[in-house]
Amino acid sequence: MRRTPHARILLSLLLAVPALGLGSGTAGAQDPAPGPPGVGASPAQYALRSSIEHDLGERTAGSYLDTASGELVVTVTDAASAEEVRAAGARAELVKLSMSQLLSTMGVLEARAKIPGTSWGIDPRTNQVVVEADQSVSTLSMARMKAVAARLGDSVRITRVPGVFTKELAGGDAIYGDDYRCSAAFNVRKGTVRYFLTAGHCTGATTGWTATDDGASIGTSEGSSFPTNDYGLVRYAxxxxxxxxxxxxxxxxxxxxSAADAIVGQAISKSGSTTKVTSGTVTAVNVTVNYGDGPVYGMVRTTVCSSGGDSGGAHFAGSTALGIHSGSAGCNGKGGSAIHQPVQEALSAYGVAVY
Known part of the structure; x- marks a missing residue:
């Protein structure tokens, strides 16, 4: 059956293509318990978080939104830094591990436990690096991960997620290239030239895009970064x-x-051509995901539901663009883990802006 074409002006979301499997996990893994619902982040909180973290540098181990009060909480390792945070207008929380210690932990995992089907990132709410392992991770590999984590003490927490980490080429408004179906995350511009952002594993697979599987050209890929990152740029025809x-x-x-970096604890939405609009909470930042065909770094982990065909889609909160959908594991409506590429990195890389 021929799909109904969307008008080109509506290409504002996810890409869709046959899903490519990635990830890890073991049989019998339990669904993770759903966490507390996220809270809204205001423009003032985005700006305050960015300013405080810039000023503190390594003296903060990250920030999050308190899901009970909605306050911005900034973690610090000394009393003087805590005073700076309070003076700036945020709540300070003293923690044991510094950002440099958490990044050192991630470095050990990168060197000794880079196992396909795993991901790890920083959860400032618990002052830990949280490792997720999907159903493709073997018993032997899981034992290896646990052995490495044991030497890192309480700086690491390991959880299982259902399913497998999968790049999901699909989107809010579908676009097509060769045998792939994807979507655009956000429309952007540089001067008077219009583009859309999508996942790099989509733009890396083909160059020409249409709004239907047999339609006229709507644009051509001009940039692609995957693995390491997962963003791409398509110029409208x-x-x-x-x-x-x-x-x-x-x-x-x-x-x-506008565009911003997501804050742990905030509510977030995703729009995609397969699962449409879903909602969830940001759970970790600075996330490494070990896809089967290469790792991606500096990603964001959320609980939004997604499925095959959602790659390249829009992660957003209100009128603020936050990320480009990359992949997920174990989406079942109450658990699972979805990954997005921070949109600000892509905007900076290509010198484009949302509008």
């Missing part, structure tokens, strides 16, 4: 004037006016 909004799949759209 001709003089198409695309609006800067995201499809909510209910007949309405969300205008996107």
């Amino acid at each position: 001709g003089g198409v004037q695309t609006p800067g909004k995201v499809n909510l799949h209910n007949g309405s759209y969300q205008d996107i006016t």
Whole structure:
């Protein structure tokens, strides 16, 4: 059956392609218990977090939003830094491990436990590096991971996630290239030239894109970064004037006016052509994901539900763009782990802006 084409001006979300498996896990893993719901982040909190973390540097081990009060909490390792945080208008929390110690822990995992099907990232709420292992991780590999973690003490926590970490080429408004179906995350521009961002594992697979599987060209890939990162850039064909909004799949759209880095504890939404709009919470930052065909670094982990065909989709909160969907493991409506590429890194790499 021929798919109904979306107008080119609505290409504001995820890419969809046949899902490619990645990840790890063991049989019999239990679904993770759902965490507390996320809270909204205000523009002032995005700005305050960025300013405080910049000023503190290695003296902070990260920030998060308290899901009970909505306050911005900044972790620090000394009393003087705590005073700086309070003076700036945030809540300070003294923790044991510094950012440099957490990054050192991640370095050991990178060197000794780089196992396909695992990911790790920083959870500032617990002052730990949280490792996730999916169903593809063998008993032997899991024993290796646990042995490495044991030498790192309480700086590491290991959890199991159902399913396998999978790159999910699909999106909010579907786009097609060769045998792939993907979607655009956000419409962006550089001067008067219009583009859209999507996943790098999509733009790396093909160069030409259409709005239907047999339609006219809508754009050509101009940039692709995968693995290591997972972002790509497609230039719209001709003089198409695309609006800067995201499809909510209910007949309405969300205008996107700014971009920021996600904060642990905040509520987040994802729009994709397969699972449409889903919601969840940001659970970790600075995440490494060991896909089967290469690692990606500096990602964000969330609990939003996704499925095959959602790669390249939009992760956002209100009018703020946060990320580009990369992949997930174990989406079952109550558990699982979804990964996005921070959008600000892609915007900076290509010199483009949301609008």
